Amino acid sequence: MFGKLLGMMSTDMAIDLGTANTLVYVKGQGVQLDEPSVVAYVTQNGRKVVHAVGSEAKLMLGKTPFGMEAIRPMRDGVIADFEVAEEMIKSFIQKVMKKRSLISPLIIICVPTGATPVERRAIHQSALMAGARQVHLIDEPMAAAIGANLPIDEPSGSMVVDIGGGTTEVAVMSLRGIVYSRSVRMGGDKMDEAIVNFLRREENLLIGEASAERIKKEIGTAKIPDNGNGMSIEVRGRDLMNGVPKEASVSEAMVAKSLQDPVSEIVEAVKQALEAMPPELAADIVDKGIVLTGGGALLRNLDVVLKERTQLPVTVADDPLKCVVKGSGIVLEDFENMKDILAPDV
């Protein structure tokens, strides 16, 4: 009763604190914030003073003047810079709490299943320091499965593969619990890096990670085109032979080649999961197939390649970038009935 009253007076929220993007779902209001996990700061007297957060800070990556730095405080799905991450969470919380509430919020926050107890405590602590009255953690693939409308209550395995910026989580849910999970430190960031390395090696062209991400989103594909080189786009970078800026044409076939290793790693993680799980569960997956969530699921033909190499049905969830936050939001809205699926306290 008292808890319910507190809930009515506070702005409770669910946060998908991602390596690439942070999304916030506010109880009763839906997804209210969707911004890159980037912070720009200046250091004054040994303290990092925030200059910009989110979309504004992302524009500054790689372009900051002396004395200022723009960084991504999350790496591989966990906090890499505690001080900056806390400031980022604080700033996002303040952004969604439009009117001042007297009662601080209850916050559900997502963690990768591969996060260690120390990393889980760091995320828990940073949300508390950012002003939460109560913090609960939820495993990312569980949130993704709920957000993708998978039947997690049934006594039958449902497999989700959540491909984020820093991690890929392969998990099977049954009877409201995770029965198998595997987290690999492979995701969209490694794909961007692979594009940078390929162009450096094969074309003597040095480009930044933001350009690589743009190439991936515009013409990226997990499958080498059957005929010819596919579409091409113009890309600017530095010519490594003579050090001057140059423009070059990058084709779909080149990008597909550069993405072969990251794509294979994702396929391998799924195959290892299928080999390691009990046969009853594997039989369920053969029937129901695999659902892809996370931004990486938007890479063209990734579903096709996974289908070819696993011989299982593969589908991409609706709005894959929002599955995790929507799933956590569903738990937040029905907290009393769904709190059993939260991760254990740290």
Ligand SMILES: Nc1ncnc2c1ncn2[C@@H]1O[C@H](COP(=O)(O)OP(=O)(O)OP(=O)(O)O)[C@@H](O)[C@H]1O
């Ligand atoms: N159309 C697209 N094609 C390929 N990749 C894409 C596309 N759109 C977004 N991405 C990639 O998806 C990734 C971000 O996904 P998402 O927001 O699910 O990750 P995250 O939750 O921040 O990361 P993590 O779960 O690892 O902490 C980025 O690497 C981005 O480049």
